[in-house]
Amino acid sequence: MLGLNRKLIELEKAGKEIKVGLIGCGQMGRGMISQIENMKGMRVAATADLQTTIIQNAYMLAGVEPQQIITTNEIEAAEKAMSEGKVVATTDASLVIELPGIDVIVDATGVPNIGAEIAWKAIMNKKHIVMLNVEADVTIGPLLHQMAEASNVVYTGTAGDEPGCIMELHDFADALGFDIVALGKGKNNPLNYEANPATAEAEAKEKGSSPKMLASFQDGTKTMVEMNAVANATGFLPDVPGMHGPSGTASELPDIFRSKAEGGILNNKKIVDYVNGVAPGVFAIISSEKEEVNHEMQYLKMGPGPNYILYRPYHLTSLETPLSVARAYLNQSATIAPWHGLQAETVATAKKDLQPGDRLDGIGGFTVYGTLYSQQESVAANGLPIGLVDANVVMKRAVKKGEIVTYDDVEQEKESMIWKLRALQAMSF
Structure with missing residues (x-):
């Protein structure tokens, strides 16, 4: 992970940031949102969960002002919010995956079947995918890894796990x-x-x-x-x-x-x-x-x-996940993947x-x-x-x-x- 801090600072100085799409706002997802708000050159720009109130609370606990959180299931409204520097809360996981402005998807659902669908759609939409879902990875990871390589995106497990x-x-x-x-x-x-x-x-x-x-x-x-x-x-x-x-x-x-x-x-x-x-x-x-x-x-x-x-x-679970996000985006490389x-x-x-x-x-x-x-x-x-x-x-x-x-x-x-x-x-x- 050496040097990622300097690369993220350079990214922010250039007026850019890695836009993260998070699926699942449980304990792991909430911690990740707060951690990323402390970081340079990265933001959780859109989050999907069955309950948008959980997402709103997660963003506010991370220091995001309530008026900066836009709750919508409409892709046009979500795109507009992101273009204005706001964050999106939605119940529609597909919306997050399909948003053109999102660079990296993080699956924090922990449910193998849901994780499979998220990873598949992320790769089909040419987005890097970080799996906080080891159960899905050990079941179909070799296929997803192969698909990601063919699509020129990164499929990876997460730092911290x-x-x-x-x-x-x-x-x-x-x-x-x-x-x-x-x-x-x-x-x-x-x-x-x-x-x-x-x-x-x-x-x-x-x-x-x-x-x-x-x-x-x-x-x-x-x-x-x-x-x-x-x-x-x-x-x-x-x-x-x-x-x-x-x-x-x-x-x-x-x-x-x-x-x-x-x-x-x-x-x-x-x-x-x-x-x-x-x-x-x-x-x-x-x-x-x-x-x-x-x-x-x-x-x-x-x-x-x-x-x-x-x-x-020690291992810091989802608090370290942003390092895998940065590595995928900046270095085009995985933290861990089923290479064998x-x-x-x-x-x-x-x-x-x-x-x-x-x-x-x-x-x-x-x-x-x-x-x-x-x-x-x-x-x-x-x-x-x-x-x-x-x-x-x-x-x-x-x-x-x-x-x-x-x-x-x-x-x-x-x-x-x-x-x-x-x-x-x-x-x-």
Whole structure:
């Protein structure tokens, strides 16, 4: 991200700014609006959400005067408002995507099917797209990335989300020629496969978050999806289905992520994993065969070797997203994208015994959680990607608790955008 601050200052001095179109004004979107109002050379010029009052409040909390916020679903009125330096609030996501003055779209909905449609339309309208929607990315990201390249726009995950932060460590180590043994993140709550909106309700209320979203963290799905994105970007794979998930401190990880022959837990190198005990941090375990490099690392108090840890103890989620916006617009490059295609798959796994006729309820619900497999393992099992699970998917065969849900086990009552794009991706790759 070096130099983006100076480029943004230059942009503003030239009387220009990056105009951002935001879809979804929940916690992530609201924080992003306020952060961008502090920045040079950029503004959230238009925002879509089901409730315009939420958008208006977000802009006012960011310091925008009420008279500068124009609420409309008419594209002409929106264009006029933007030309006058005002911001737009709308319930129509397509309006934001189609506005000629918008340069970069940010999807902050968190809903895979909605994110699929937003990304598709953004690329069709020749706009860069930043995904605060890892669930959609791991399901159809390879196709969207390919489409974006063909359209000469950028498709990217976001800085601040753990996959983007891990990618920064990976690229730093890779550029320097280190061997990268493992990439991972911390998990900040105990793994509970049975977590659901009911069990998470009290804690969610206390934190002011969605019970379903909190359950998706507790049952491990969010962690699996995030490391799935890293796998698709780097080619690194889970060492075992669902990853190891050891416990440890940052200083202990270089020894934990060694081969079994060396007293560690690994069967392979170049793996993705998660750790209980280092949240909210992300890490890369690196090594070198060069004697002088190891001598220097030890002199720099990086540990005794042969493995060392690069550790970032924070990630600022959507507050860092503007850096991905700027990088896409100014440098025509992605923070993280599925450059290696579909390397891994987060597969739906039964949270309880499922019977024919049961309707699945999506990520963080009562019916399924996600388990990360290599793509080869997922294909062999005919596993159903967690990103395809929604209320339109109904069980047609019984599946026991803890077992993989396969394509053969379900039927789709109503075709959705993400299923269509997944089918197109299967044909394209």
